Amino acid sequence: MKRGRIAFQGAIHQVTQAADGRVRLADGRLLNETEVQWLPPVVPGAVFALGLNYADHARELAFKAPEVPLAFLKGPNAIVGHRAVTRRPADATYMHYECELAVVIGKTGRNVARAEAMDMVAGYTVANDYAIRDYLENYYRPNLRVKNRDGCTPLGPWLVDRDDIADPMALKLTTRVNGKTTQQGTTADMIFDIPTLIEYLSSFMTLNPGDIILTGTPEGLADVRAGDVIETEVEGVCCLISTIVDDAGYFANLQQKAGIA
């Protein structure tokens, strides 16, 4: 089953995907996906992201593959839903998307062995972990100013039940910018696979329901500009759409209000 969260007519709804692809509210109402305001499919707990977890991407960035997972954290401010906008600040010269399989934790666990790790997984969704490389600094790199900006990590639209994905380690990842394919890869190329990541993280901290692991991105980064529509898709999971806006577009409402005042 595919589950989502939306805002519709003044309330937050847990929804499912109907057979025809439409959004189904619990009371049976069916809506087109463009009629609703998408929220992240889960209220995020701790959000982990993996750097350099695909060998080709590590090479692309001129790093050798890490020996232990290179994990970093995000705050909830970074997470936005499907069909949201992400801001490219005026001084950015290189802002790129990162298509990632996101693993949503469904249970509390500590010291989870690899063999039991998949029991911890509630399901999967898709993330686009934008980065603005102009702001990279070599302190706790990738630093929060690059990776924890407001709205820089779209997530969703659907949370797909774990058991609906036969092999999460063999899924195609694709990014399209304005309809043109720019990034392709497969989760088979992850350096640290999902069970290894769960075993590693739970070896020193308790994982909880709602925690999310963004498992990294393959090669194929490209600069994105205001107006670009970015689709990040993981085969069998879902396709996440996000639009880049400039400062004027992002703060437009604010400026309009100021103009009226």
Place this chain on the structure above:
Amino acid sequence: MIEQKVSGTVYGVVLNDHASLRKIGSEVLAGAPYKGAPKAPAMYIKPANTRVACGSAVELPAGASAVEVGASVGLLMGRAAGRLSRAEALDAVAGIVLAADLSLPHASYYRPAIREKCFDASLPIGSVKPLVDLAGLVIVTEIDGEVVDERSLADLVRDPVQLLVDVTEFMTLAEGDLLLVGVAYMAPQAIAGSQVRISAAGLGSLQFSITGARA
């Protein structure tokens, strides 16, 4: 008025005091891998599993023999705060807490220190107090009754107001989030059996103990 508590995300910053910058050294900061002193606040996140109350017994992670005790104070946000100006920054702060940011000792700040900083119970925090004048606040760390560190917030590179301004320039803090104003580089270490006490005038004290890792 709703009673304020730490309910959101905890953010911290390193190298935000002149003593720490001197200790790590300008030559080190200029060389690889840092290639220059930090420009934006050098931040990290302490997730929810790290928070424990005063009086807790903190278990060392497996394989660890000591933890750094990064004494600090945290600014508790009373409302959502984005792109704050200096003039309004402190209006967004509902209160202040003493905090002990515990870390496995790590001399390098190059890569995110998740294993070192995010183990369970690695952030004892005190009760929420009304905001006091932080300009000259002195935070005292005692281990087993001995004063091992005293640091004054007068030594901060970014004072609490500037830190709020520079952090909220790119990320909105939510009501209930906590922003730690900085920890010392290579802070004093506590070991299994240590009783730790952090205190500051007007903020009372925060106490906890360290216990050995379970076999």
